[in-house]
Amino acid sequence: MNPSTPWWSSSVVYQVYPRSFADSDGDGYGDVRGIIDHLDHIAGLGVDVVWLSPIFASPQDDNGYDIADYQAIDPMFGTLADVDELTEAVHARGMKLVMDLVVNHTSDEHAWFVESRDPASPKRDWYVWRPARDGFEPGTPGAEPTNWGSFFGGSGWAFDEASGEYYLHLFSRKQPDLNWENPEVRQAVYAMMRWWIDRGVDGFRMDVINLISKTHPLADGAVNPGDPYSFEIERVANGPRLVEFLEEMNREVGITEKRLFTVGEMVACDLEHAREYTAREHDRLGMVFTFEHVSLDHAGGKLSPIPLHLPDLKKNLARWQEGLAEDGWNSLYFENHDQPRSVSRFGDDSPEHRVASAKALATVLHLHQGTPYVYQGQEIGMTNAGFTRIDQYRDIEAVGMHRQALEAGVPEEQVLAGLGAMGRDNARTPMPWTPEGGFTTGTPWLPLNATTASVNVADDVADPDGVYAHYRRLIALRRELEVVRMGAFELLLPEDEKLWVFTRTLGDERLLVVANMSSHAARVPLAELPSIEDAELLVASVHPGTDLQTLAPWDARVYRLRA
Template structure:
């Protein structure tokens, strides 16, 4: 139990909220706007058969848990057949289930079980690249004359180079480090992979590639799924001629493959060929997206996607080099500017996805809150923000109980290919392993992939066998069994937030207005829908700043409807905030 656990209140209080004013909604109501999405990383969720790997029957076994939490949509990370070079993001067969995860019958039962509980399912769509073991690539590399050769991006090397193979065709870097090109001895050409060498990029310029992808998407939708989360979908188009990138610009080459020349055309075509006329949800992961690009991708007037994941707000605490493997300070003032830019920029021009973490990022409470003394308070504060901004909130498994980063002590504990490559590079550069592991503990994707902590039993109740990666040692204090039993837990606070949002139109559709933009500790904003107003006040620090509501904000009465500390009847005009405190008021 955290040192100040007893200080936390019993959670939210939405019981006396005014009657929902849905008639004030000035946008077309859509279920995906009003939904709460829960992301499941199946390998680490729950193991049903004792082999140490989470699986589809394990997810099915926890359907009552999801139902009790109150979520509306499950986003399932890849469960397709894969050799697991990148934990399922290297797909060998798009229409088969990975053996470790189960069978198509298991998938069908899970889907039916979710639908029986009015929970929709969206699948990860990974179509920038495949596995190098996919049939298309195996046949592509057989010869330069293969009918599948043009399914991928092959090029001759530059110059003579070692062994006559030449240098890579350009200087683009893989997201996981090193060159984005691998030489194939059999056909004496290089192939492009923006990620691991076992993840060759598909050639979207080939219409047959696009047709086969659209057929596969249609097949899954006909199976009954409810949409897609589209992995790095803004990388599918590469610049003509594949020119060199600026080596001092961050990810070398990104200018030439983030929203390339035909990306919008391809997404619009995908919408017309597959998605138009279907009541489904789509969210595109777009590492390089700006607000202006997002507007072009999104409904109502863009290419047809419902929302995107941008990376701008989750890249602010990088070090001076802008590298994700560096650690800088978290700049709240800049964070507020970024969040406000997206809240205002997509108003009427699209829809936001609201998230602070997922399987690709460290745990949000360790990164944006305090995973020590104020773990519970800061976890509730961050959740309050997720559920009171304009957009669809995403909850990553374990965040609802305040799971934290893993304290890496040995290289053998690392599983992620990106982190393994980082360790190897830094070791070659002479960095001490102690310093390397400290960075992995701050930044590694494995932080989010440790097994779900269900109980204080061995292996956190995740498996009866040996888990595929180590369980966080704090599982005896941070687990579902404890959280669901305590009225004042993070888990129960999430339940109340979900109930509050689904019954409060202004929390979903209300206009957004930032207050106190230069305050270094407090993030405060108004949400307004017709006569309904919410005031959110969030302390992002362990300090005790005094919040003063600007005189321009008038009200006659105020009721605190969400809070993570006990509060008295004082109004929001001015009060001293406690560490990581969150309050949401209804203003009359």
């Protein structure tokens, strides 16, 4: 690898959702000690980075993304001493540790916000406070300072009776937005980041980081008919000072100098913005998470899923491959704590095809250029939760969507079908370590996945042809071959509705990836592809056959072509 190439461009990341990973004390919630106990499972994959979703002190209104103290660990998860031990254990296994950085907002129970509620406090301006709209009585309908909506539904403003003003919350009302226009806020955030780096943390995944710069002055946005609230995203995302804030953060924290890992989660981030934020000549971000490819299979929100048109997904990822090939870097993911399980979403989670489709999805994703992310359970082909009742859900977003949809007259059957396909709790069911569960000796905080008896770590890891073993092969291939890490990407057969075909080329080395992304056999138009005569088959998701004329369902292959 070129010495100037960032280390994380050859890395694979494993995301841990701590409350659902492993419970060491029987209280039903995963914890840091549970992660330590199962680190060898993660290290066994060959990954380089472990990313933890938030474990900070929190009222848990949004499962820890509402932070009350950035420098304390929630007792649910353990202690700072536990985290220090985890950091050492991760490093001892040759991996790096990345923490979640949630600084667009805090909890309303954070000391900063508690003090901010006093209009006379020096911290009043640490959050976004505004008086009622002119001509309206504070606290009455329509009096909100603007018509902005919350991502979790309803108004994005909450009225504070004690001070007579409103505060902005783009998410839950218990998640007030910080005012990044205030330099004191920024310096407090940077000091906190340095504190964690001094404890051995190797970088940060930055939650909704492109929302920290809003367009000022705050003003009403356009609304759709029948919707009183605006989601004119340009007013809250990719704001005019975002690049300035990212560069200041990088400089003040020493991100480039210390070679720290950074990835920014960014809503409404197009290719042009991604290049701007990750351009190699600037010190901003290492890479970004975007949402385009995971927005192709629903229309009008999560409750309205539509069938995926494979050419759309292929061409979307190809556009990002080409767009960031020379300037920037791709993050590669199909799953995380906010997305449903990919084998249920993009594959086939039936008993007949689950394993093969999980392996095929892994193959095409890991053979793209970028940094792949493996979300806990993805490496064993976990499916969606199988929930059928709203009382099985715990996610604030799901519960709110259900309530609002019913109030709007949407049939509950339709609401539950939408949540069953797209709800965030699909990815948050406890990790099934054994056929009996193995996550906790107590009652799990979220019901176990309905497939636990047949889809679990013990069974899959023991299978030499299982999903875990396939991920190990793919990760080893990335480590072994520079063409996987850095080769140029070219999509072939872009309009084919079953086949996902592309090449990766670096110098004289060329790989051909051919995958049947359907549950039916597929004929391959060999005349339209590079010749595989004398090619070496490196990876196969179904069987190591050499015949490429007809591919079995979910058969994905990687060939090294003859020079």
